[in-house]
Amino acid sequence: MEFLISCVMAYLLQRTNVKGKRIPDFLITLGSGTPSVTIALALIISMSGKFGINIYNTLTIMVVAYMIKYMLMGMRTVVFSNEPSSSFT
Secondary structure (H helix, E strand, O other), X not given: OHHHHHHHHHHHHHHOOOOOOHHHHHHXXXXXXXXXXXXXXXXXXXXXXXXXOEXXXXXXXXXXXXXXXXXXXXXXXXHHHHOOOOOOO
């Protein structure tokens, strides 16, 4: 699932001129730079049912936290593989 989202994000960053295409890139970078404890506390507070979503004490909250923390690695790999390489001839 992370690979699919990374591919879509890389396509938007590299191949389109959509207004605001750098915002998801910034949010993914922000998630990677945030300490894991902060992400965990934010998810526990926001996903405990107070805001209409109750995934507390499920495996889903672990998957969401993993994707927030490590999405940058997958997306950067796909972005750099899609960039045209310069020839050294």
